[in-house]
Amino acid sequence: MHGLDTMIKLNKAAEKGENRKIMAGTKKVQGENKELKATIKRMLRAVNKKRIGG
Helix, strand or coil: CHHHHHHHHHHHHHHCCCHHHHHHHHHHHHHCCHHHHHHHHHHHHHHHCCCCCC
């Protein structure tokens, strides 16, 4: 369930619009499934467009 824990942390960071924490999380997740990475990338794009957070 490590991937899920990571996602929860990333979601909390995304809500606050903390891009750097999300990027760090992306590096941590590299060994895990590609679906998770795709989700993180989508979240990052959303944060960048200010859809979530800030």
